[in-house]
Amino acid sequence: MSTNAYRSLCELARERALISTTASVLGWDQETRLPPAALDYRASQLAWLSGKAHELATSSSWLNALEEAESDGCNDPVIAANLREFRHHFDRASKLPTELVERDTRTSSRGKAAWVEARGKSDFSIFAPALENLLEIARQKAELWGYEGEPYDALLEEYERGSSTAEVAALFDAFREPVIDIAQEAVENSKATPPDLLDGNYPVEDQKILNREIAESLGFDFEAGRIDTVTHPFCTHLGPNDTRLTTRYDEGDFLSSLFGVMHEAGHGLYDQGLSKDQHGLPSGQAVSLGIHESQSRLWENHVGRARPFWEKWLPRAAEIFPGLRRLSLDEFLLGVNRAKYSCIRVEADEATYDLHILLRFSIERRLLNRELEIGDVPGAWNDEFEALFGFRPPDEANGCLQDIHWSMGGLGYFSTYSIGNLNSAQLYNTATGERDVASACSRADYLPLLKWMQDKVHSRGSTLLPQELMESATGKRTDPGAYLTHLRTRFCQNG
Amino acid sequence: MSTNAYRSLCELARERALISTTASVLGWDQETRLPPAALDYRASQLAWLSGKAHELATSSSWLNALEEAESDGCNDPVIAANLREFRHHFDRASKLPTELVERDTRTSSRGKAAWVEARGKSDFSIFAPALENLLEIARQKAELWGYEGEPYDALLEEYERGSSTAEVAALFDAFREPVIDIAQEAVENSKATPPDLLDGNYPVEDQKILNREIAESLGFDFEAGRIDTVTHPFCTHLGPNDTRLTTRYDEGDFLSSLFGVMHEAGHGLYDQGLSKDQHGLPSGQAVSLGIHESQSRLWENHVGRARPFWEKWLPRAAEIFPGLRRLSLDEFLLGVNRAKYSCIRVEADEATYDLHILLRFSIERRLLNRELEIGDVPGAWNDEFEALFGFRPPDEANGCLQDIHWSMGGLGYFSTYSIGNLNSAQLYNTATGERDVASACSRADYLPLLKWMQDKVHSRGSTLLPQELMESATGKRTDPGAYLTHLRTRFCQNG
Numbered sequence: 002m003s004t005n006a007y008r009s010l011c012e013l014a015r016e017r018a019l020i021s022t023t024a025s026v027l028g029w030d031q032e033t034r035l036p037p038a039a040l041d042y043r044a045s046q047l048a049w050l051s052g053k054a055h056e057l058a059t060s061s062s063w064l065n066a067l068e069e070a071e072s073d074g075c076n077d078p079v080i081a082a083n084l085r086e087f088r089h090h091f092d093r094a095s096k097l098p099t100e101l102v103e104r105d106t107r108t109s110s111r112g113k114a115a116w117v118e119a120r121g122k123s124d125f126s127i128f129a130p131a132l133e134n135l136l137e138i139a140r141q142k143a144e145l146w147g148y149e150g151e152p153y154d155a156l157l158e159e160y161e162r163g164s165s166t167a168e169v170a171a172l173f174d175a176f177r178e179p180v181i182d183i184a185q186e187a188v189e190n191s192k193a194t195p196p197d198l199l200d201g202n203y204p205v206e207d208q209k210i211l212n213r214e215i216a217e218s219l220g221f222d223f224e225a226g227r228i229d230t231v232t233h234p235f236c237t238h239l240g241p242n243d244t245r246l247t248t249r250y251d252e253g254d255f256l257s258s259l260f261g262v263m264h265e266a267g268h269g270l271y272d273q274g275l276s277k278d279q280h281g282l283p284s285g286q287a288v289s290l291g292i293h294e295s296q297s298r299l300w301e302n303h304v305g306r307a308r309p310f311w312e313k314w315l316p317r318a319a320e321i322f323p324g325l326r327r328l329s330l331d332e333f334l335l336g337v338n339r340a341k342y343s344c345i346r347v348e349a350d351e352a353t354y355d356l357h358i359l360l361r362f363s364i365e366r367r368l369l370n371r372e373l374e375i376g377d378v379p380g381a382w383n384d385e386f387e388a389l390f391g392f393r394p395p396d397e398a399n400g401c402l403q404d405i406h407w408s409m410g411g412l413g414y415f416s417t418y419s420i421g422n423l424n425s426a427q428l429y430n431t432a433t434g435e436r437d438v439a440s441a442c443s444r445a446d447y448l449p450l451l452k453w454m455q456d457k458v459h460s461r462g463s464t465l466l467p468q469e470l471m472e473s474a475t476g477k478r479t480d481p482g483a484y485l486t487h488l489r490t491r492f493c494q495n496g
Numbered sequence: 497m498s499t500n501a502y503r504s505l506c507e508l509a510r511e512r513a514l515i516s517t518t519a520s521v522l523g524w525d526q527e528t529r530l531p532p533a534a535l536d537y538r539a540s541q542l543a544w545l546s547g548k549a550h551e552l553a554t555s556s557s558w559l560n561a562l563e564e565a566e567s568d569g570c571n572d573p574v575i576a577a578n579l580r581e582f583r584h585h586f587d588r589a590s591k592l593p594t595e596l597v598e599r600d601t602r603t604s605s606r607g608k609a610a611w612v613e614a615r616g617k618s619d620f621s622i623f624a625p626a627l628e629n630l631l632e633i634a635r636q637k638a639e640l641w642g643y644e645g646e647p648y649d650a651l652l653e654e655y656e657r658g659s660s661t662a663e664v665a666a667l668f669d670a671f672r673e674p675v676i677d678i679a680q681e682a683v684e685n686s687k688a689t690p691p692d693l694l695d696g697n698y699p700v701e702d703q704k705i706l707n708r709e710i711a712e713s714l715g716f717d718f719e720a721g722r723i724d725t726v727t728h729p730f731c732t733h734l735g736p737n738d739t740r741l742t743t744r745y746d747e748g749d750f751l752s753s754l755f756g757v758m759h760e761a762g763h764g765l766y767d768q769g770l771s772k773d774q775h776g777l778p779s780g781q782a783v784s785l786g787i788h789e790s791q792s793r794l795w796e797n798h799v800g801r802a803r804p805f806w807e808k809w810l811p812r813a814a815e816i817f818p819g820l821r822r823l824s825l826d827e828f829l830l831g832v833n834r835a836k837y838s839c840i841r842v843e844a845d846e847a848t849y850d851l852h853i854l855l856r857f858s859i860e861r862r863l864l865n866r867e868l869e870i871g872d873v874p875g876a877w878n879d880e881f882e883a884l885f886g887f888r889p890p891d892e893a894n895g896c897l898q899d900i901h902w903s904m905g906g907l908g909y910f911s912t913y914s915i916g917n918l919n920s921a922q923l924y925n926t927a928t929g930e931r932d933v934a935s936a937c938s939r940a941d942y943l944p945l946l947k948w949m950q951d952k953v954h955s956r957g958s959t960l961l962p963q964e965l966m967e968s969a970t971g972k973r974t975d976p977g978a979y980l981t982h983l984r985t986r987f988c989q990n991g
Contacts, residue, residue: 019544026541027521038720039738046521046735049514053548225533240541243534 003080006069010087011282013063018281020054022240029237029245031110033229044110051106052099059095067091079284082464086283089162096145105138109410116408123398125379132407133375136368139412143369152369156413160290161420163466166366169416172423173359176481180355181389183485187340187352187492199336201324203255211255211321212248212262215314219300220451221246221266222273233405234261236268236297238287241277244269255322256337257348263305267297270451274459283463290414291479292458292467294421295428299454302351303429303487304447306337313445340492342390344399352492355422356389361404361415369412424471426484428458431475498575501564505582506777508558513776515549517735524732524740526605528724539605546601547594554590562586574779577959581778584657591640600633604905611903618893620874627902628870631863634907638864647864651908655785656915658961661861664911667918668854671976675850676884678980682835682847682987694831696819698750706750706816707743707757710809714795715946716741716761717768728900729756731763731792733782736772739764750817751832752843758800762792765946769954778958785909786974787953787962789916790923794949797846798924798982799942801832808940835987837885839894847987850917851884856899856910864907919966921979923953926970 003011024047031043057063067087075081112131119128143152153166161169209228217223225242234247246265250258271293279285287293304310308330315333319325325333340352349357363385367373373381382401383393394400406415432453433439441449457474468478498506519542526538552558562582570576607626614623638647648661656664704723712718720737729742741760745753766788774780782788799805803825810828814820820828835847844852858880862868868876877896878888889895901910927948928934936944952969963973 016544019541022537023518023522023541023545026525027518030521030525034722034724036718036720036722036738038717039735042517042735042737046514046518049511050518222533223531225531227529227531229529240534240537242537243531 003075003077004070004073006066006073007075007080007084010063010066010070011083013057013060013066014087015281017054017057020050020057022238022243024050024054025237025239029239032233032235033231033247040111040114044107047110048103048107052103055094055097055099055102058090059099063091064095079279079464083283086463093146093158096147097142101138101141101145105142105410108134108138112408112410113405116402116405120398120402123396123402125397125402126376128402128408129375129378132378135407135410136375136412138410140369151366153366153413156369157416160414160417161467162289162463163468164289164291164420169362169420172479172481173362173416173419176355176423176485177359179481179485180359180488183488183492184340184342184353184356186494187350187488188342190492190494191339191341194335194339196339196341198328198332198339199256200253201255201322203252203322205250205252207321208250208255208258211318212259214317215259216246216262216266216269219263219266219270219304219447220273221269225273226269228262234265236265236272238269238272241275241280241285244272255318260301260305264297264301267300268293270300270454271296271459274451274455275462276460279462286463288461288463288465288470289467290417291420291424292470294418295424296454296458298421298425299429303425304442304450306351306491308334309443309445311337338491342392344386344394345403347403352488353390355419358415358419360385360389362419364401365412365415420479423479423481423484426487427471427475427477427479427482428454430483430487432457498570498572499565499568501561501568502570502575502579505558505561505565506578508552508555508561509582510776512549512552515545515552517733517738519545519549520732520734524734527728527730528726528742535606535609539602542605543598543602547598550589550592550594550597553586554594558586559590574774574959578778581958588641588653591642592637596633596636596640600637600905603629603633607903607905608900611897611900615893615897618891618897620892620897621871623897623903624870624873627873630902630905631870631907633905635864646861648861648908651864652911655909655912656962657784657958658963659784659786659915664857664915667974667976668857668911668914671850671918671980672854674976674980675854675983678983678987679835679837679848679851681989682845682983683837685987685989686834686836689830689834691834691836693823693827693834694751695748696750696817698747698817700745700747702816703745703750703753706813707754709812710754711741711757711761711764714758714761714765714799714942715768716764720768721764723757729760731760731767733764733767736770736775736780739767750813755796755800759792759796762795763788765795765949766791766954769946769950770957771955774957781958783956783958783960783965784962785912786915786919787965789913790919791949791953793916793920794924798920799937799945801846801986803829804938804940806832833986837887839881839889840898842898847983848885850914853910853914855880855884857914859896860907860910915974918974918976918979921982922966922970922972922974922977923949925978925982927952 027043027047027050031040035043067084071084071088075084108131112135115131116128119125139156140152143155146155146158148154150166157164157166157169212228213223216228226244226246228246228248230249231247232249234249236244236246238244246262246269248258248261248265271287275287276285311330311333315325315330328336338351340350342353343349346354346357360382364373364378364382367381368375368378378401379397386400387393406412432450433442435453438449438453441447458470461470461473465473471477471479522538522542522545526535530538562579566579566583570579603626607630610626611623614620634651635647638650641650641653643649645661652659652661652664707723708718711723721739721741723741723743725744726742727744729744731739731741733739741757741764743753743756743760766782770782771780806825806828810820810825823831833846835845837848838844841849841852841856855877859868859873859877862876863870863873873896874892881895882888901907924945927945928937930948933944933948936942953965956965956968960968966972966974
């Protein structure tokens with residue numbers, strides 16, 4: 002079925018994956034192990050790798066193989082999809098000069114230092130020049146890539162293939178008011194729950210035991226992955242058998258690390274569910290951040306914060322942490338799903354999380370559209386925050402300086418977090434619409450749920466565009482229905 | 497002073513260093529973090545990097561810049577030395593096809609799995625096919641590089657520039673009998689020291705505190721380095737500000753980890769003492785394994801096992817490990833310098849260490865010269881071991897399967913460990929021949945000693961060949977005199 006030209010193209014794509022996964026190893030090391038003085042050199046190593054990857058992906062050998070493979074044509078839907086994606090990525094990549102790609106990587110890799118200092122001193126002006134540089138590069142990329150509506154479109158395309166700012170904005174407009182209302186009601190309802198209900202002393206070593214047992218029970222393969230400790234948790238995929246989760250620990254609150262691990266394990270299960278044979282090809286790659294986030298939120302929220310999960314796991318947790326024996330399952334679940342407003346996104350509960358995303362989506366769009374000056378970010382942040390939450394952050398560290406993303410050049414992807422929330426509910430609903438899956442989930446047996454996700458999502462790689470994948474898996478494009486129903490059921494009296 | 501061609505050459509060399517340090521990060525990660533199932537893909541990543549480095553180092557742009565820079569000529573001794581080394585490495589690299597370099601890297605990276613299994617089962621036949629492959633590649637490289645005497649020459653040149661097998665053999669012949677005698681006497685003299693004199697309970701976390709304090713006191717910079725835990729300790733240099741030591745812990749014996757850390761910190765101090773401006777150029781690179789090992793043995797043995805060091809550090813160690821308060825300084829030093837025969841090289845004490853190297857040097861030469869068949873290695877090992885130690889290893893795990901080196905393609909460099917021992921004594925002797933250095937060392941103030949090594953060794957990079965460096969620093973080439981005197985003083989009654 003496949004032609005020589007297609008096979009050459011696949012070889013080049015696999016070589017490109019060797020480069021990008023090598024960069025991911027260096028990135029993982031930078032976040033977990035790098036001595037402070039070595040940051041500059043690491044930025045140079047990463048810039049070199051990104052330059053090589055870019056040269057390869059825009060080379061004449063790539064283009065020749067691509068054109069020949071296209072003219073050969075193919076009826077195999079996987080090959081056709083790979084050719085579609087190869088063309089898309091070639092066209093985009095060849096619009097960027099290698100110099101810009103290397104500068105982007107170097108600037109992104111170095112931006113963190115200024116942000117760390119600024120956040121430490123709660124002084125946005127320290128970070129502003131670095132952010133200006135990063136924004137300028139993002140705008141340059143957007144102009145080179147081109148867009149129909151606004152610069153955010155061009156950046157979003159990198160993370161959420163086939164989507165548009167207008168589409169995201171329409172989705173967000175549709176769920177903004179309901180989500181604000183649900184958050185208010187959830188916070189109000191939670192006032193009866195004592196804030197210290199689950200407080201205790203949870204030694205880190207014991208948390209590690211529970212985290213690992215639960216990650217394994219969900220299906221995460223530790224022969225092909227690991228969990229490490231960091232300041233800013235993430236999951237990264239360093240090759241077909243190398244998926245690394247990270248977490249951090251709070252000895253007063255074991256759930257923050259556990260839900261963090263379940264979240265990252267959700268990302269990890271998606272990566273481990275990609276076809277190993279197709280590694281390096283679009284058909285073996287995750288399709289978008291909004292689909293990736295659907296998997297992390299699925300395991301964290303739909304599984305991890307639900308009653309059947311704790312029917313099974315609370316007894317085990319209480320063996321490891323005897324202090325938990327004082328709590329009934331009902332009391333424990335009240336603590337798990339207690340909602341409150343917080344300034345910090347990564348500490349936000351399920352009921353209030355999307356308010357943080359609505360805020361960031363708006364600020365980023367205004368910045369990219371030059372409707373907002375860098376110097377006005379702190380004020381604009383606090384104004385918009387107040388409109389959503391009803392109060393103002395106490396300082397910039399708890400306001401516009403809290404997220405690491407911009408300092409790493411991550412502009413245009415915060416919106417995918419909420420898209421992920423919508424997708425997670427829609428996928429979970431459809432999966433548990435199948436009797437076997439639902440009945441297993443009610444017994445806290447999640448392997449049928451994982452199997453469903455593997456079949457309908459993971460194994461598809463990028464053969465379908467994100468919204469095609471949602472249609473194929475759930476019968477429709479992403480909409481807020483299932484998600485709002487889920488939030489109301491979980492948080493509202495008459496939900 | 498420098499010409500355009502020379503500057504281009506330096507730029508290419510710095511690019512090559514970006515590639516090789518990237519490979520080192522992947523290697524470090526492989527030894528410390530890699531999930532088991534990911535080994536194969538890691539081997540592919542490393543093979544790609546070694547291929548790229550090789551292509552660059554043998555490229556026409558490299559050759560053109562080199563030839564032009566050579567014809568420009570230069571009176572600056574650093575530039576002249578760099579040109580000498582650039583030429584040497586270009587000539588050697590261009591003799592190897594890229595295919596062989598990539599295969600070498602892939603085979604070396606994968607060899608470990610067979611060795612781990614073989615050692616676990618104490619069955620050399622499991623490792624024999626992998627070793628045959630690795631030997632075959634080593635022989636191919638030796639033939640392509642060429643040699644005057646025997647294949648070992650060509651391999652040794654990679655580790656000990658300007659040396660020869662005949663020279664090493666002559667050195668080893670000269671110290672073989674004395675070292676055997678000293679070992680015997682040391683073991684005999686140590687029989688009065690109870691073997692369990694220093695046994696105790698030394699929690700890992702407390703060992704880490706002492707290790708770090710001591711490494712810092714020697715001058716190791718933790719802003720530009722770190723210590724991690726592994727099965728097979730090593731030190732690696734991942735960039736101008738990124739030097740990583742590794743160690744392992746035995747809760748019954750804090751000295752094994754501490755001396756390991758002092759050993760690796762000696763390597764690390766050398767790396768941290770290289771010129772950062774010259775990083776990537778020969779003038780900023782360590783010159784040879786025999787000089788590198790001189791620095792590790794210096795801090796481990798000449799500093800760490802001497803009385804002044806423990807006059808200062810025993811009280812601190814006894815604060816951390818109260819069980820040590822039972823021991824006087826004299827008793828403690830008897831324990832530190834107790835000699836005994838052991839099958840395992842990495843557990844060997846200073847008095848018996850070189851016997852292990854004499855054995856390996858002989859076996860490797862015979863293998864490379866086809867005077868010994870792979871299948872006969874276990875028997876030959878045990879025979880030669882018995883001639884040196886007076887008894888036979890109980891099994892293959894404690895015999896020819898104990899070292900990781902061959903499984904990583906490390907053939908031709910064991911001899912540099914003993915060369916390092918000779919160098920360490922010769923350098924230490926010369927340094928402490930200066931009154932200020934000696935008097936500071938007697939007060940356990942080692943910064944003048946470090947400063948001496950930085951001036952005479954570290955900062956020189958590879959501007960001098962190893963034996964030129966020894967002559968420049970100590971007035972003569974490596975000889976066994978200072979080392980044998982040191983061993984006799986430390987271990988023999990009438991030394």
